Amino acid sequence: MASLTELANPTRFMRYSAVLLPWFAGAALVLLALGFYLAWFVAPADYQQGETIRIMFVHVPAAWLALMFYTMMAVSALGTLVWRHPLADVAQKAAAPIGAAFSLICLITGAFWGKPMWGTYWVWDARLTSVLVLFLIYLGIIALWRTLDEPSRAGRAVAILTLVGFVNVPIIKFSVDWWNTLHQPASVFRMGGPTIDASMLQPLLILAVGFTLLALALHLVAMRAEIMRRRVRTLTIFEAERLDRLAAQGAAA
Amino acid sequence: MHESCAASLFGLRNNVLTLRHTSFPSLALTAETVTCRRGGRLVFEGLSFSLGNGEAIALTGRNGAGKSSLIAMICGRLLPAEGSLRIDGAGDVPLPELIHLVGHRDGLKTALSAGENLAFAQGLLGEAAASPEEALTAVGLAHVAALPVGYLSAGQRRRVALARLLVSRRPLWLLDEPASALDASAQQMLIGLMQAHLVQGGAIIAATHGPLGLDGARELRIGL
Amino acid sequence: MRRAFFAILRRDLALATRAGGGGELALVFFLTLVVLVPFALGPDLNLLSRIGPAILWLGALLATLIGLDRLFQGDEEDGSLDLIRASVLPLELAVLAKGLAHWLTTGLPLALCAPLLGLLVALPAEAMLPVAATLLAGTPALSFIGATGAALTASLKRGGLIVPVLVAPLTVPVLIFGVSASNSALGGTIPFLTPFLILCALSLAAIVIGTIAAAAALRQAD
Numbered sequence: 165m166a167s168l169t170e171l172a173n174p175t176r177f178m179r180y181s182a183v184l185l186p187w188f189a190g191a192a193l194v195l196l197a198l199g200f201y202l203a204w205f206v207a208p209a210d211y212q213q214g215e216t217i218r219i220m221f222v223h224v225p226a227a228w229l230a231l232m233f234y235t236m237m238a239v240s241a242l243g244t245l246v247w248r249h250p251l252a253d254v255a256q257k258a259a260a261p262i263g264a265a266f267s268l269i270c271l272i273t274g275a276f277w278g279k280p281m282w283g284t285y286w287v288w289d290a291r292l293t294s295v296l297v298l299f300l301i302y303l304g305i306i307a308l309w310r311t312l313d314e315p316s317r318a319g320r321a322v323a324i325l326t327l328v329g330f331v332n333v334p335i336i337k338f339s340v341d342w343w344n345t346l347h348q349p350a351s352v353f354r355m356g357g358p359t360i361d362a363s364m365l366q367p368l369l370i371l372a373v374g375f376t377l378l379a380l381a382l383h384l385v386a387m388r389a390e391i392m393r394r395r396v397r398t399l400t401i402f403e404a405e406r407l408d409r410l411a412a413q414g415a416a417a
Numbered sequence: 418m419h420e421s422c423a424a425s426l427f428g429l430r431n432n433v434l435t436l437r438h439t440s441f442p443s444l445a446l447t448a449e450t451v452t453c454r455r456g457g458r459l460v461f462e463g464l465s466f467s468l469g470n471g472e473a474i475a476l477t478g479r480n481g482a483g484k485s486s487l488i489a490m491i492c493g494r495l496l497p498a499e500g501s502l503r504i505d506g507a508g509d510v511p512l513p514e515l516i517h518l519v520g521h522r523d524g525l526k527t528a529l530s531a532g533e534n535l536a537f538a539q540g541l542l543g544e545a546a547a548s549p550e551e552a553l554t555a556v557g558l559a560h561v562a563a564l565p566v567g568y569l570s571a572g573q574r575r576r577v578a579l580a581r582l583l584v585s586r587r588p589l590w591l592l593d594e595p596a597s598a599l600d601a602s603a604q605q606m607l608i609g610l611m612q613a614h615l616v617q618g619g620a621i622i623a624a625t626h627g628p629l630g631l632d633g634a635r636e637l638r639i640g641l
Numbered sequence: 642m643r644r645a646f647f648a649i650l651r652r653d654l655a656l657a658t659r660a661g662g663g664g665e666l667a668l669v670f671f672l673t674l675v676v677l678v679p680f681a682l683g684p685d686l687n688l689l690s691r692i693g694p695a696i697l698w699l700g701a702l703l704a705t706l707i708g709l710d711r712l713f714q715g716d717e718e719d720g721s722l723d724l725i726r727a728s729v730l731p732l733e734l735a736v737l738a739k740g741l742a743h744w745l746t747t748g749l750p751l752a753l754c755a756p757l758l759g760l761l762v763a764l765p766a767e768a769m770l771p772v773a774a775t776l777l778a779g780t781p782a783l784s785f786i787g788a789t790g791a792a793l794t795a796s797l798k799r800g801g802l803i804v805p806v807l808v809a810p811l812t813v814p815v816l817i818f819g820v821s822a823s824n825s826a827l828g829g830t831i832p833f834l835t836p837f838l839i840l841c842a843l844s845l846a847a848i849v850i851g852t853i854a855a856a857a858a859l860r861q862a863d
Binding site: 275284285286287288293296297300303304307343344 | 665666669672673676679680683684686760761763
Binding site: 492493494513514516517518520521522523524525526527528529533536537538539540541542543 | 647720
């Protein structure tokens with residue numbers, strides 16, 4: 165049964181996050197606006213890929229965030245299992261849909277980028293395929309959250325799954341690369357690396373920071389919503405029991 | 418409070434319903450030398466009883482004596498190995514459509530709210546009587562109508578299951594350990610509901626470990 | 642009686658959409674299966690696009706069958722099945738309502754998402770509509786053939802893989818005609834309509850037979 169002491173630490177989080185949230189959101193907005201302006205109007209088109217190179221400005225940050233959020237979830241999972249921090253499973257639960265959304269964005273932009281490059285929306289390219297597998301792992305984690313109703317039990321179960329997934333991600337990446345090189349030459353994508361021009365690198369970095377701040381702001385909002393949801397749940401159960409006791413006393417009197 | 422609540426609700430429903438049914442039509446459930454076997458094992462044999470309007474039977478017996486098996490038989494889920502069970506006076510309505518079962522499992526979906534569970538039961542069982550809200554009020558749970566049943570305690574779930582008896586109108590109540598998980602005041606409430614049902618000409622068979630507390634209930638002890 | 646039918650339908654739809662209902666799990670499983678195939682076969686798009694309809698059909702079939710053991714088990718465990726047995730609705734119609742709800746939350750989304758997943762296996766654009774149409778017409782057969790298996794295992798404490806094992810052989814005709822109708826869009830001598838109409842007939846027959854058989858199985862449970 166949930167207890168009121170459980171709410172103590174999250175209360176402090178609610179206070180701090182309320183202060184931080186507008187700053188994160190504001191900074192994200194400014195950086196994204198600046199980054200998109202540079203990416204759209206200032207950065208030149210690629211001499212090989214033409215205008216489609218601009219998809220990169222969304223695609224690469226999305227890929228980065230998909231990985232970053234999974235890492236955050238793994239750290240939170242340690243927090244749940246090892247340090248038993250009361251906010252860890254909240255952070256983890258809130259991160260899963262955001263990470264899944266960014267990996268989906270990465271996949272969709274990858275498909276749009278692939279269409280003019282390969283003439284088809286999807287190629288089993290090593291990098292894209294790894295992100296697709298990561299997306300599936302995200303979906304599994306979300307499914308487990310939705311299946312288990314009681315937050316603390318679900319938190320531990322999901323933490324175990326997340327850590328198993330985390331250990332597996334490099335193995336999956338390695339296997340997919342190996343599988344891919346068996347069948348076709350290396351990836352068409354040339355992300356990052358020394359060949360990228362400064363005029364492209366600058367907006368890319370700005371956008372990467374902007375998207376990261378946006379994602380963190382979304383994460384704070386999702387964590388706050390999850391804390392509220394748990395409070396509502398706890399309070400409704402308390403209220404139902406309290407009204408029950410009142411009714412029982414009334415009957416006894 | 419539960420008792421008076423339930424009684425007054427029933428009084429109200431009765432007045433409203435007088436126009437449609439004064440009380441239940443006369444029915445008689447008769448069991449003649451019924452023998453029950455499960456998995457080749459003899460559970461009980463030669464059981465005979467009859468039950469008419471306004472009568473109640475408290476089924477007693479040790480664990481495994483066949484209380485739940487008899488209830489399953491009356492539901493039509495289990496066939497007697499010998500003997501017969503029949504209902505007279507119902508015309509061509511089959512026995513399962515005359516009974517209201519609250520089994521040892523509550524028959525509730527934990528993901529749905531108490532109100533939704535009762536609305537489902539009402540749609541399923543037909544013969545709408547009290548609305549889900551009225552029924553929950555009668556068992557003292559009006560305040561949990563919108564809560565998912567998964568949030569409720571075992572006793573509260575039991576009361577929601579009992580509220581099902583009120584949302585649609587059926588003459589024969591079959592209750593398997595109805596008082597399990599209920600506290601003293603909720604047991605009083607249950608007795609009130611059963612008395613109101615008997616007054617209307619309904620009949621009750623309740624399997625029970627302890628005393629049922631219902632005046633005028635016959636005890637039927639089964640088992641070898 | 643109509644009220645009871647819709648009560649079951651509405652409740653099952655609500656349960657599937659609520660948290661933990663698992664309505665969307667079949668979709669994720671479908672996606673997973675489609676993703677696994679190229680890892681086994683290699684990422685050769687020509688090969689994948691040739692066998693694309695077969696991959697999608699196999700994926701949809703397995704995704705439908707894997708979750709089917711819960712169709713009646715949940716109701717049996719919590720006692721709801723006793724309520725359904727005591728309802729004014731004939732058990733056949735109750736099974737029909739549950740099968741319909743299962744199809745609406747499993748087969749229908751699978752069929753609608755199939756063209757999207759077709760992108761992963763480089764399914765040619767002209768084959769997308771036929772694949773979706775055959776899945777739309779064929780998945781009811783899977784739900785209702787599966788309902789029989791689910792009813793037979795309703796009272797088992799653990800169903801698990803037994804339902805797919807029981808049911809998969811019975812779905813062979815559906816698979817044959819579903820894939821062959823989808824393939825006809827990729828060229829070949831068979832016109833699309835011939836296997837497609839047989840597929841429709843299989844679905845209609847499965848709805849009738851599956852419903853009656855499942856109701857009979859539920860009646861004699863215990």
